[in-house]
Every structure is written in C-alpha cells, then in structure tokens.
Amino acid sequence: MSIWGIVIVVVVTLFSMILHELAHGLVAFALGDRTAKEEGRLTLNPIKHLDPVFSIAVPLIMYLSGGPVFGGAKPVPVNSRNLKGGAWGMALVAIAGPLTNFILAFASFLIGHFTGVIYTDSGLITMIMSQMIMINLGFFVFNILPIPPLDGSRILYAIAPDGAREVMERIERTLGVWLILFLVIVAGSLLPNLMGTMINGILRFFYMIVGVV
Numbered sequence: 001m002s003i004w005g006i007v008i009v010v011v012v013t014l015f016s017m018i019l020h021e022l023a024h025g026l027v028a029f030a031l032g033d034r035t036a037k038e039e040g041r042l043t044l045n046p047i048k049h050l051d052p053v054f055s056i057a058v059p060l061i062m063y064l065s066g067g068p069v070f071g072g073a074k075p076v077p078v079n080s081r082n083l084k085g086g087a088w089g090m091a092l093v094a095i096a097g098p099l100t101n102f103i104l105a106f107a108s109f110l111i112g113h114f115t116g117v118i119y120t121d122s123g124l125i126t127m128i129m130s131q132m133i134m135i136n137l138g139f140f141v142f143n144i145l146p147i148p149p150l151d152g153s154r155i156l157y158a159i160a161p162d163g164a165r166e167v168m169e170r171i172e173r174t175l176g177v178w179l180i181l182f183l184v185i186v187a188g189s190l191l192p193n194l195m196g197t198m199i200n201g202i203l204r205f206f207y208m209i210v211g212v213v
Contacts, residue, residue: 094154105136
C-alpha cells in the first residue's frame, strides 16, 4: 500500500464520518433538539467529531487487514425528550447518518461510472472514487446493524416491544462500544464477511441500476 493510499483512506474516512455525524445533528435540530448545536457539533470541523480509536485506528486496521473499512466518530449528543415524534423521531435522527453515507456512495458510483474512472486500473482520481464508494458503503452497512449502540438499534428500538427495548437499553448502558470492539477484534472474520456480503449485494444493485450486468 502506497503512502497515497493511506492518505486517501484517512481523508475519505474523516470526510464521510463528519457528514454522517453532521446529518444526525441537523435532523435532530430540525426535530426540535438543540443539544448538538449548543455543543458545537453542527460543524464540518473534524476536531469536534474525532474519536482516536473509532475514527482513525479501527478504519486503518480494517484497511490494512483487507477487510471492509468502517468506524465511527464521537456520537452527536441528542436529547430524545426534545425530539418531535418520540421513538420515531429518534429513529429518523439515527437513519440520517447511514443514509448520508449511502447517498455519498451512490453519488460517487454514478460519477465514477459516467466518467469511466472506476473502470480504470490506476490513477489518483480512480483511487479516490473507489474509496468514496467502498468506505461509505462500509459505514452504511456497519451502522445499520441492529446492535446497540449503532444506528440500526435506534431504528429497531422504534418498532420493538417494551421488553425488547429494555434489553437493548441494558446492553447499551453496560456494554456500549465495548460490544462493537468485541465484534471487530474477537469475532474474527465473522463481521467483515457479513459486511462484505452486504456491500457486494449493494454494489450489484448499483450496477443493475446503470445497466451493467
């Protein structure tokens, strides 16, 4: 891996994470919660969003190991009591982040397809567009997993019965990010393989949309 490859992965990862977290904060603000704004998180300043482990170390380790690149930033603070729509409002806040990554991946794919750059074997632009697609799909797939405290668990929370909600809340309070670290480090290839299968399925869908079989 070249130094340019590392630089591109880091820059694209940070850019994608920042927009992911900003989307959470903007939707929360639109639904009536000013917490993120008051704490200075409605910004493109990466320093406000970075988490040393999940924003830099985990994505880089996954890239170097050949697995799907994923990670996270410091969660945007949201006071669910201020949100319109209750649990569904929180679900909208949660889905905004992964949906932003999906849109970034699809837009990058379309640009790469119609310019032809994703079909070339080398070049800086090709590397950038390819990483924009794959990293954002990695973030999308990773964050929609219904595992507390990932965004997918917030969506599941909105439709789950009360008993299931209590279990999910207990898991998030007691384990939180440690559960994710366990899955990343201890579960070996299970999580990367699952994510790789999901990412490949989405890529096939993208190619089908543009008529490439």
